[in-house]
Structure formats: structure tokens, C-alpha cells
Amino acid sequence: MLSLDQLDNTVARLLAGDRVALxxxxxxIESVHPAHQALATxxxxxxxxxxxxxxxxxxxxxxxxxxxxxxxALGGYVLTLGLKVAVIAIDPSSPLxxxxxxxxxxxxxxxxxxxxAFIRPVPTGGYLGGTSRRTRELMLLCEAAGYDLVIVETVGxxxxxxxxxxxxxxxxxxxxxxxxxxLQGIKKGIMEMADIIVINKDDxxxxxxxMLTAQMYRASLTIMRRKYPAWAPPVLTCSALEARGxxxxxxxxxxxxQRMAVDGGLxxxxxxxxxxxxxxxxxxxxxAALFARDDIQDRYRRALEQVENHSVSPRAGVEDVxxxxxxxxxx
Ligand code: GDP
Numbered sequence: 001m002l003s004l005d006q007l008d009n010t011v012a013r014l015l016a017g018d019r020v021a022l023x024x025x026x027x028x029i030e031s032v033h034p035a036h037q038a039l040a041t042x043x044x045x046x047x048x049x050x051x052x053x054x055x056x057x058x059x060x061x062x063x064x065x066x067x068x069x070x071x072x073a074l075g076g077y078v079l080t081l082g083l084k085v086a087v088i089a090i091d092p093s094s095p096l097x098x099x100x101x102x103x104x105x106x107x108x109x110x111x112x113x114x115x116x117a118f119i120r121p122v123p124t125g126g127y128l129g130g131t132s133r134r135t136r137e138l139m140l141l142c143e144a145a146g147y148d149l150v151i152v153e154t155v156g157x158x159x160x161x162x163x164x165x166x167x168x169x170x171x172x173x174x175x176x177x178x179x180x181x182x183l184q185g186i187k188k189g190i191m192e193m194a195d196i197i198v199i200n201k202d203d204x205x206x207x208x209x210x211m212l213t214a215q216m217y218r219a220s221l222t223i224m225r226r227k228y229p230a231w232a233p234p235v236l237t238c239s240a241l242e243a244r245g246x247x248x249x250x251x252x253x254x255x256x257x258q259r260m261a262v263d264g265g266l267x268x269x270x271x272x273x274x275x276x277x278x279x280x281x282x283x284x285x286x287x288a289a290l291f292a293r294d295d296i297q298d299r300y301r302r303a304l305e306q307v308e309n310h311s312v313s314p315r316a317g318v319e320d321v322x323x324x325x326x327x328x329x330x331x
């Protein structure tokens with residue numbers, strides 16, 4: 001693990017695009033050790049002036065939607081443009097032991113072998129809140145290391161999807177045709193979050209169904225309130241397997257940035273995200289500091305027990321714990 005006297009050297013190497021330094025920085029950020037956390041803060045302070053230049057793209061889809069195949073196709077295409085691509089792959093199902101590393105290497109074999117690509121799996125261990133913060137910081141490290149496109153990928157399940165949408169500039173939802181999937185997508189509020197909708201597997205016998213599904217999405221979008229006045233989310237189709245439709249998708253990402261650049265939309269979005277992340281972090285830290293106190297934990301547990309055995313109402317329990325905390329703070 002990095003030490004303080006190695007920090008200067010690591011920062012210099014990271015800014016020069018050294019992948020080993022980037023990986024070391026990431027490991028530092030992911031460490032829960034308090035000394036490492038302090039060092040991670042220093043590292044982030046140092047690299048901060050060198051961030052903000054990349055495109056931040058979020059990609060989600062249900063398992064089997066073709067995310068890794070799509071990432072290979074899109075990432076591969078972007079590499080041919082001479083750009084550098086980083087993928088942060090969040091896997092809510094993988095344990096903190098990091099067992100998914102090999103899995104991701106085989107999932108995206110082309111990208112993992114490419115010189116100008118970098119893949120980082122992020123095991124979540126079930127703590128989604130902390131994952132957002134870490135993912136944001138990993139994304140910043142990639143930017144400082146000169147990656148032009150940073151993709152954050154996750155499976156499309158509930159909260160993780162919402163969290164990702166708040167981290168990235170452009171949120172791409174990868175969908176499948178037919179089997180009621182489109183209705184499910186609409187119900188889940190995907191339509192309100194997505195900046196680009198892509199129906200994958202537009203090949204073979206599936207093409208007619210893909211076309212129908214795309215039409216359905218387009219129709220539903222016309223009656224939906226826009227996320228940004230300047231951007232109408234397009235519905236595109238592709239075959240990730242045959243690498244078809246990929247250039248149009250990249251063009252849509254470019255268009256998104258051009259439109260959002262007008263009137264400072266992107267700057268405003270990023271500022272809002274930064275402040276939201278900070279607010280959330282302060283809240284989390286405050287809560288953790290309070291609950292680190294045994295007396296507060298005891299009071300909290302007691303209130304839960306009392307409510308469970310019906311000796312006090314939930315409302316009285318909340319008031320009791322809150323009053324206790326406020327009294328302690330005021331002393
Ligand atoms: P993920 O779980 O979302 O990462 O999905 P994968 O990329 O692993 O793909 C799941 C399965 O769908 C694999 O068998 C892929 O070969 C297949 N697949 C992915 N993209 C396409 C596509 O565009 N067309 C077809 N026919 N199959 C695809």
C-alpha cells in the first residue's frame with residue numbers, strides 16, 4: 001500500500017497516465033483503513049485540478065442485456081478514434097473480497113488487453129451508499145490519468161441504477177426487445193432517468209421485435225416530461241455482437257455533450273452533482289460519528305426494543321432518541 005513519502009511520485013506517475021499508479025491510487029481509495037483514508041484524501045486533493053475533462057457515461061441493463069458485449073463494441077470503437085477508455089464495473093452481487101476481477105477480465109477480453117483501456121471492477125459488498133462515493137473518486141482518478149471516456153457500468157437493479165445516474169453526465173439504458181421488458185422499463189422510471197435508450201440484439205430473427213420495441217419507447221417518450229429542456233433522449237438500436245449501430249450511439253453521446261454545453265448546462269449539472277455528493281457524505285459521516293458513541297447506540301437500540309414490544313409508540317421512540325442526541329451535542 002502507498003505511503004506518504006511515495007505520494008508525490010505516485011501522483012506524478014498517475015498524471016502521466018501510468019496504469020500501475022492509477023491502480024495503486026484506486027486501491028488506496030478503496031481501503032477502509034483510517035490511515036489509508038487520510039492518504040486518499042491527500043491524493044484526491046492533488047489530482048483534483050486535473051479532473052473534469054472526460055466524458056462520464058453511465059451504462060445499465062438487466063443481466064443478459066449485453067452490457068459487456070456492448071462495452072467491448074463501444075469501447076473498441078472509441079479506441080479506434082484514438083481516445084482512452086476506462087470502465088468502472090460495479091457489481092452489486094460480488095463480495096468485497098474482489099472475486100470478480102477475473103470475471104471482468106474475461107467478460108471484456110478485448111478492452112482488458114488494450115493499451116489505452118483500463119477496467120476496474122468495484123465489488124460493493126452490499127453497501128450502496130459508500131459505493132457511490134468510491135465510484136465517484138475512482139472516476140476522478142481515471143480523468144486525472146488522462147482517460148477521455150469514463151464508463152460506469154452496473155446491472156439495472158433499483159437503487160444502484162439511480163445512484164449511477166447521479167454520478168455520470170450521460171446515462172445510457174441498454175434494453176432488450178419484447179417479453180414485456182419495455183413495459184417493465186417504463187414502470188421502473190428508466191425513461192425518466194435515461195439520456196439515451198439503446199435496444200440491443202438488433203440482429204437475426206430479433207430485428208422486427210427490436211423495431212417494434214423501439215417504436216414503443218419513442219411513443220412513450222413523446223408524452224414524457226424531459227429531464228433537460230435541451231435534450232430529447234433518442235431511442236437507438238444496435239447489435240453489440242455484430243458491432244452494428246455503434247457509431248450512431250457514439251454520435252448520440254457526442255450530441256448530448258454538445259447540446260448540454262450550451263448555456264452551461266453541463267457545468268451546472270456537474271456542480272450540482274458535486275454538491276449533492278458532498279452533502280450526502282457529510283450526512284453519512286455525521287451519522288457514523290454519532291453512532292460510534294456507545295451511549296447513543298444503546299439509546300437507539302433501547303428505543304427499537306421498546307417499539308418492538310409495544311411499550312412505546314414509534315413516534316415517541318424517535319423523539320426520545322432525537323432529544324437524547326440533541327442534548328448530548330449541546331453539552
Ligand atoms: P451482460 O450480462 O449484460 O453483461 O450481457 P453479456 O454481454 O454477457 O451478454 C449476454 C448474452 O447475450 C451473451 O451470450 C452474448 O453473446 C449475447 N449478446 C450480447 N449482445 C448481443 C447482440 O447484440 N446480439 C445477440 N444476438 N446476442 C448478444
